[in-house]
Amino acid sequence: MNKLRQIIRLYCQGVGIKTIHGMIDTSRNTIKKYVRLWHSLGLSQEEFNAKNDGELSVLFCTPVGKSSGSPRMKQLESLLPEICKKLKKKGVTRDMLYKEYLAQHPAGYSRSRFNNTIHIYLRLSRPVMHIEHKAGDKIYIDFAGSKLSVDPQEGTARDVEVFVAILGCSQLTYVEAVESQRKEDLIKACENALHYFGGIPQAIVPDNLRSAVTKGSKYEAVLNDEFACFAEHYGVTVVPARVYKPRDKSLVEGAVKLIYRSIYSRLEGRKFNDLSALNTAILVGLEIHNNKPFSGRSYSRREQFEEIEREMLGALNPLPYQVHKQTMVTVNKTGYVRLGEDIHHYSVPYTYIGKKVKLLYTSTLVKIYYQYTLIACHTRDRTKYQYTTDENHLALQHRFLGEWTPEKFITQATAIHEDVALYISKVLEHKVYPEQAYKSCSGILSFARRVGPQRLTDACRWAEKLGQYNYPVIEEILHKRLDQLPIEQEEPTPAIPSHDNIRGKDYYQ
Template sequence: MKKMELYYKMKDLERKGFSQRQISKKLGVGRNTVSSYLGMSSKQFIEYIHTLETRPKKLDPYREHILGWLREHPDLTGAQVHDWLIERMELKDVTQATVRSYVKDIRERYGIPKVKNQRVYAAVPEFRPGHQAQVDFGQLKVLTVDGKERKLYCIVFILSHSRFKYAEWLDRPFRTGDMIRAHENAFHYFGGMPEEMVYDQDAILAVSENAGDLILTSEFARYREHCSFIVHLCRRSDPESKGRVEQAVKYVKNNFAKNRLFEDLAAWNESTLRWLARTGNHNVHHNTKKRPAEVHALEKPHLRKIPSEFPIGNLTDTSITRTIHKDNVIRFSGNRYSVPAGTYRSDGKNVAYVEEKAGTLLIRLKPEAPPIATHRIPEEKGLVVSDENHRKRDVSKSTLLAARITEAFADKELIGWYLDELRKKYPRYLSAQFERIEDAVRAHLPYVDEALEKARLLNLVSANDFRDIASSLARDSEEKKNRKTTGWVSAYEHLRAAERTEDYYASVLGGNGHDQSGN
């Protein structure tokens, strides 16, 4: 709101009987400003505005620089302009408040609207010194010095007590070896290690969780054992568990990286360290009201000693992961590579493990599983590298389903026989049959081996029959938990035949044959 317009609004509210406190609250300005403005006549206020316009200001020598930055990047914040003045103009004796006020005046005078980007902070418990650090990843597209777009990836560490931060960047996604190197760099930057490290459930770190038991990738498991720190995994975007580092990632991206031109990775990382020293760890933290660097000096004696150097050079790249997209491709080093049709699942994790070996890309669904796709890696970029066999949707889909189903059964030979019988009986509806078998496996996993035995014994070769048997076993097991059973129970007494309509039996007796889809 311009000053003259604000003055007349205040005068109008005063005439209507509003108190200075009410005017301050209604217009969102300070009480002192209201008192000062209302104490002047119109003539006095115009003279006051004139003196503001003609009075030299401390930042006037940098006006053209600031104006150029705002015109090129309208979303620049006052805090970022303050950091740029220190970095690029070597201006040290100016406060953020002075810069914000000056930037606001320039925006009003030259009609450059402010783009608001409010940061949200989660209330999380405080931790004792040296107890915990949080780790997270970020990515950002930046412009290079020659006007091209480049995607960069960062990893950010923050000590939960002091909010002391460390960050570094790569021009490709992080792999396990990169993450371990970053840990080593962060620990040396911190001057020690915390007791606990908090992460997302990231595929380069953790394969899965099994009833609360953590299963780490082999490389990171070795590193964790070497360093002897506690690992805590949490859900993505979980402010209760790692809100500090999520905000730190936003801070690094928005205050340091946003609107900065990229020249090369080494220079970019060096600039990051300088930014951390002058801004990221120097500025007063909004919650603690202290400078992270000063609190870190007190926290540092509580950090654990860094162990001997870890042999990073021996790490493999088996933990490189890529997302399987809806069109059944993965992206790797500037190209897209096909996987068999049906690999993507709307209800699945859709993570593929990739390995680059002698100019060949191997794609797996599990780190130690056989490859589902193998491609030669071309020298060119921007290509779609595909295998014609991957387009045969029905065959490929049923093959993938069969592989997933087989993993769930203890008797591989028996499930192999059962799937072969389904292939013979339902060739036209094979994918539908396999999907229903897989649904039954998901719903009744503890009972599928017994259900398979019953289906073989009764010669019931149908996805619906298998589902009914597994469901019946699960239901009876639940009932037995709720009541005591006595006497001898027939081995098959608990089985229930699938219910069929009268039309179904009429069609069978009439010679029309079985519904081949199994319905």
């Protein structure tokens, strides 16, 4: 505006255009333009001098959107919302849209002006926000687009994923190769990253990959249950980036590009037999990357982390997180559920027979839930086709059967009478199949409640005399009340006198 005031002042003083050009170093065309505008406005020199810079700018400077006054530009601007909407569709290019525009408006703008107008419109409609990263606030995670590989044996190379995490404030970076993007590998890599940083940030910002987010949303995404449990274990919030919004995690996107140059280039041409060897090599390159000074600065990511961000991170949970797997099963009629991965059965309380329950299991434990209530917990057993049983889960009658042992029956019989205990031991000896003997003993001892201990004792004496050892004999004796009859004492066998004609038992030895 100072130059404009000088041009008008000198012109009013009668100085020519060429002389003004030499005095204030402004092109003659620009001077002519300002003089022409001053005449067209019909302002006196006093009126011109009375106006401030802002008013002169409105009157003399060409507005940014001056070209929009053109009917042709107004026509193109009216088409821009629809053109940009079509541009989002897959396979649609600006060249296609320009041809369509020119077919409808033959007198329209050239291709370069058309593309430039779209570019300006998109910049104004989609401004980029500068994000101020606070110390200890967020950690951004993602998987690199380019994979690395391991080659256990010649010709058996396989690709592996590369996990990248970066702290927002200090930009300290963590890189690890993992087998896949499955939730087990993602959670383990995240846990390793937290231990590498030595603390917990306020939030983790992942991409919308299935192992972290079940359903993406612009406002509130639905997290994967296992990843949510991992976050709860370490006391950190998960804030997924918006779908198709890479700028929400631009830091980690940039970190991926940087590791291509700082780490991938160091691994080029090298072969690794396993993930451990590959991650050892990655760690070497990672330390160089983190300790290298920022471009144009005198400090590195590591120095900035130690100075600003380390003390702002929360404390780590001392217990490592164990990844849980889960499956829904139905409790079978015997009161057991089957863990298909191990082909092993686990007991649950018999009242849940026929119910659908959730098995949540780790490498060491199997937890069984019914409607979010823990109903059973067992140590994991990987033995196939076997059963793990908690006696408290069985019905009373089943629990009683499970507790049957010879010692238990003899103890109960001894409490009634020694003769009953002797008879029960003989029953156990004479039955070939143990369970058959247990049922007989249980039935015999039940008579103590029905007819009394004394009658049962006498019945056992009678059965012992008869040499019959089973339940029906005791039942028959008690039914016919034979136990109430005195037991006949056997007469002693008379001794055989010694005689020469009697050979005796020694003769037959």
